Every structure is written in C-alpha cells, then in structure tokens.
Amino acid sequence: MESIEIDHNLKELTQHRTVVLPIACYETRVNQNVLGYIPLHWHDELQFVFIKKGEATFQLNGENVVVREGDGLFINSGILHMAEERNQSDCTYICLNVSPHFVLSQELYTRYVAPYIQATNLSCFHVDANVSWGKSVLDAIEQINQSIQQKAPYYEMDITIQLTVIWKNIIMNGFPLKYDQTAMLKGQRLKQMINWIHLHYSEKIMLDDIARAGQLSRSECCRYFKRILKTTPLSYVMDYRIQKSLSLLQQADSNVTEVAYQVGFNSTSYFIERFRNMMNRTPLAYKKLKMDEGY
Structure with a gap:
C-alpha cells in the first residue's frame, strides 16, 4: 500500500526531486x-x-x-x-x-x-x-x-x-491574475489551525483551542473548515486521529485500546466506531490484515 508522508503542517515530506533535478x-x-x-x-x-x-x-x-x-x-x-x-x-x-x-x-x-x-x-x-x-x-x-x-x-x-x-x-491560456490579501490571510489561518491540530491531536481538544490557533471566533473557525475542508473542526480532529492510528496498529505489540488512547480517544468503543466508518473495517481487522501482509 502506498502512503504520502506529511508533517504536522500538512506539508508533504516526499522528496520531489531526482538526484540531479528539482x-x-x-x-x-x-x-x-x-x-x-x-x-x-x-x-x-x-x-x-x-x-x-x-x-x-x-x-x-x-x-x-x-x-x-x-x-x-x-x-x-x-x-x-x-x-x-x-x-x-x-x-x-x-x-x-x-x-x-x-x-x-x-x-x-x-x-x-x-x-x-x-x-x-x-x-x-x-x-x-x-x-x-x-x-x-x-x-x-x-x-x-x-x-x-x-x-x-x-x-x-x-x-x-x-x-x-x-x-x-x-x-x-489562463486568465487575469488577482491578489486578494483577505484570501491569503484565510489560507494562512487555516494552515495555522491544522498545524495546531497536528501538534496536539493526542491531547484533549476543544473548539475554542482550534479557533484560538487561527485567531478566529468559534463560529468563524467552523465556517473556515466547512467552506474549505467540507467538515467540522472536531470531525477533522477525529479523522486525523484515525489516520495517525494506522501506523500504530501495524506494530506487532500494540492493542486497540492502547492505540485509541495514544491518538487522543478517551473511549475505545468510540474509536472503533469512527475507525469502522472511515476504514470500512474494525481496528482489529485492520491490524490482522496488516500482520498477514507482513508475513
């Protein structure tokens, strides 16, 4: 299975260059x-x-x-x-x-x-x-x-x-270019909020925390996520936690409950529910699949 590596800023870590060419x-x-x-x-x-x-x-x-x-x-x-x-x-x-x-x-x-x-x-x-x-x-x-x-x-x-x-x-074959300072600021603020989530996903996260990272009100924060990412801030947090759990579940000595708490869930059953909705299988089934692929 392929994977794109990204850092906590969502910036892709893939080296986009050959030995001699950028x-x-x-x-x-x-x-x-x-x-x-x-x-x-x-x-x-x-x-x-x-x-x-x-x-x-x-x-x-x-x-x-x-x-x-x-x-x-x-x-x-x-x-x-x-x-x-x-x-x-x-x-x-x-x-x-x-x-x-x-x-x-x-x-x-x-x-x-x-x-x-x-x-x-x-x-x-x-x-x-x-x-x-x-x-x-x-x-x-x-x-x-x-x-x-x-x-x-x-x-x-x-x-x-x-x-x-x-x-x-x-x-x-393009069109007249525009330079909208408001649009630039919105893009920067969204990246700031996502960056904060990626640094703190394993901790307890409240909507106020995410909004503060983007220097926005709670309602403006929600509008940013809904308009640009088509989701809510806290749903984004949950989905990101599931993404982070994938590599942990592939470790031979890990178990589902430990992984759930490591990525910020305080309920194993809720972790299983969110995982199934996103990955179309339970965390345990995913772990077994990856273990089988490794042999």
Whole structure:
C-alpha cells in the first residue's frame, strides 16, 4: 500500500526531486494509498496531473474539481489539496512535481513564474485534452515521465524543454491574475489551525483551542473548515486521529485500546466506531490484515 508522508503542517515530506533535478514524476494509483484516497496535504512544488485511467475528484481550497481519463490538472504551489477516485474507476495518474524555480531560468522567473504562484485566483487549472494547448501540456507530461524512466543521453535538457512547453501553455491560456490579501490571510489561518491540530491531536481538544490557533471566533473557525475542508473542526480532529492510528496498529505489540488512547480517544468503543466508518473495517481487522501482509 502506498502512503504520502506529511508533517504536522500538512506539508508533504516526499522528496520531489531526482538526484540531479528539482523534479519528480511518478504514477499514483489512488486506491492503493493506505487510506484509499490521497489525504489533505500541500507542497511548495507546482503539480501537474495527467489521468491515465479512471477519474478522480480533487478538493482544492474548498472547490471540487472532477478530472476524467485523458485530462489533467495543474495545482499551484502551497495549495491544500486531496484526491479520491470516482465510481470505483481504479484511477491512476501521472504526477509531475516541479520546483517553481526550475520551470524557467532565474532571469525569467520574476516575470513569468512568481506572479502566477502568488495569485490568489489560481489554485488550480483544468487541462482539457480536447483543446490543442491542453493536449500539448499532457503530451509534455508524458514525455517527461518517459525521459525520467529511460534516462537517455541529455534527458535533463529534454525535460527542461518540455517544462517550458507546459508552462507557456498554462500562462498563455489562463486568465487575469488577482491578489486578494483577505484570501491569503484565510489560507494562512487555516494552515495555522491544522498545524495546531497536528501538534496536539493526542491531547484533549476543544473548539475554542482550534479557533484560538487561527485567531478566529468559534463560529468563524467552523465556517473556515466547512467552506474549505467540507467538515467540522472536531470531525477533522477525529479523522486525523484515525489516520495517525494506522501506523500504530501495524506494530506487532500494540492493542486497540492502547492505540485509541495514544491518538487522543478517551473511549475505545468510540474509536472503533469512527475507525469502522472511515476504514470500512474494525481496528482489529485492520491490524490482522496488516500482520498477514507482513508475513
């Protein structure tokens, strides 16, 4: 089973680079993630997605974007996002992550890259294979993937050429950029609240605590979570606790009650109920499954 490692800030820990290039390109099969979906996270890199099979729903800053087989998606730097497959389609996609400073030369970065990663109205961008520029972007993603796998002579230069093709098509077919200070502040406050939860999930957490971390009232805190993450703050806490329990349950000497208390539940029965709702099996059944896979 695959897993995306993230730190307490929700920032992805995956090294998005090869030995010589600040870039990573790999295929992701959504339902093979340990949770059955790609959990909420963010990264500094720009991300380009090309759906090779099936379809997926990406949630980005409260917006749901459906991307179908053959199409793609651009996800901007620093954007909170998650993904789940649709209609049990066994969604598989190429994921290309690129450092913003590698997209173009430093001389062109200030004019042609920085304004786009700072814009507040460009969290994502659907790439349609049925239009010529969209097909050019998707073909370039696939060529980069092949270049990294094959490593033919001078493949690094081939990659830089294809990146230029991708970025030129994205910015030529975009829309007027906006810079909304309020939107920037909202994004920062949400990350602050999530960061606080990830640091304190094993402790007793009250709504007031989460709101205080974001310098918000209780009602504003709830609105932030509902609008952007489609859940309540305390439901997010419970779900995150379940995520953290997965690795603990895989330890041979762990038991369900101990794990429940380690991740912040004060009731084993409630932990089992929440776990079953999220993972479609009990914690004990999950533990046995992982133990069996280990042999």
